[in-house]
Amino acid sequence: MARPTRHSAWDWVIFIALLAGVIITCAPFAWMISTAIKPNAEVFRFPPTLWVEAPLWDNFLRVFTVIPFGRAFANSLMVTGAITILQLIVCSMAAYAFACLQFRGREVLFLIYLAALMVPSQVTLIPNFLVVRNLGWIDTYQGLILPFAFSSFGTFLLRQYFKTIPRELIEASRLDGCSHWRIYLFIVLPLGKPALAALAIFAFVSQWNNFLWPLITTTKPEMQTVQIALSTLQGQFNTDWPLLMAGSVLATMPVLAVFILGNKAFISGLTAGSFGGK
Template sequence: MRSIGKHSVLIIGSFLMIIPFLWMVLTSFKTYGESMQVPPTILPSEWNFNNYVSVFQSVDFLQYYINTLIVTVGRTLGQLFLCSLAAFAFARLEFPGKNIIFLLILSVLMVPLQVILIPNFGIITQFGWVDTFYALIIPGVFSAFGVFLLRQFFMGIPKELDDAAKIDGCSYFGIYWRIILPNATPALTALGIFTILAAWNDFLWPLVMTNSEGMRVLSVGISNFQGQYSTDYPLLMAGAVLSTIPMLLMFIFLQKYLLAGIALGGVRR
């Protein structure tokens, strides 16, 4: 009986979570009149695929996709490399002030982006990076959360492997590259997925840092569908569905690596 109650709660919770997604998909196939109908209809009377064609005709949606892909790949590769290097130093090396520096890095997690948005914008302006990929990628190539996640995992890898590598003449970077990284695939995959999701869905930073239409990313470009007095909701939902599909497919195929990375990285000391 207890398991039945737990499963019932989980089923209800899953249903409540999936309702907005289903509503988005169904609305993308409706006409504008159907989307504004009161009381609202659940299923469209006619499945209208013109909204998906109009998405590419109304704005340069393909360019949004390309820009988002470039930003996502750049941030992900940068975080995997830099965060793993920092995590290796905090997990395997001894140097003065290591714990203090690590605590300072973790303190970044307590500062919301909105608090440092204006100072960051001033720095990017002085560099002349506004409306460029530099502004969209470089500030996101390091993550305090990524350092914490990978450090916890690296500390669980036996240090005897390091000693054996040193005997064979391996340098610290060789230990990092040949010993630590191959044994940290689940944690690296989890961090990669988290970074991809964050970069793909990022809205505030690209909105502030880009001016031209050619530098817009998906999250900002879709917001352009919203009108001043009325919004074409089927067109807006069609754009949202198209932007969601890559992330949905990624989670479907990589969910076992994500869950393994969370489980392993969360219990390491």
């Protein structure tokens, strides 16, 4: 005989509170998706129609012809992908040095790196722009990618994680004649997988959504990223909401994909760690 599951009143309170949270979080998504297929006149109708009477699926095609969406999407994938890979490489190398190497001034140098975290990006915007302009990198991929190849946040994140890797492991490898290069590649990086996955997610999401830098350093439509291209749909007087939302739905997909993929690696890495160690 199956035992009937019993829920206390408290469980129900928690359940309803969580459900409310889910609804609040998902409502903008639902609105985005339903608006994407609405005719313009239905967008602000009251009471709002959640299920669209005559869905206009061709908004998803129209967004490719009204603005250069395909090109912008490819630009974004290229720029964000390159930045994510570069950050993983550069930050993990820097973090390895800060966590596993002994050298004079290491802590001071790390503090200076941390200080860079405190400088708001608005302050460095104009100097960065000047550098990129003087290099002749306006409207180029290197101008979009290289300023973000390094991240002090990423270095900090990885260093903290690498520090938790048992020192005995590294010392043992040293005794066995392992070079720093091999330790970094074959011991630290595999063990650091959860932190690397977390950094990849952070880097991808923040760069995919980056607006200010690509706005300032691109002037040609063919170099614009997806966020810039989408914002051209928002005019001074008029906004084509269905088209904007159709584009936004498409623009959300890569972030969603990276999150789902990265999240798996993130969690598997965590559980792997919990069984190892001893």
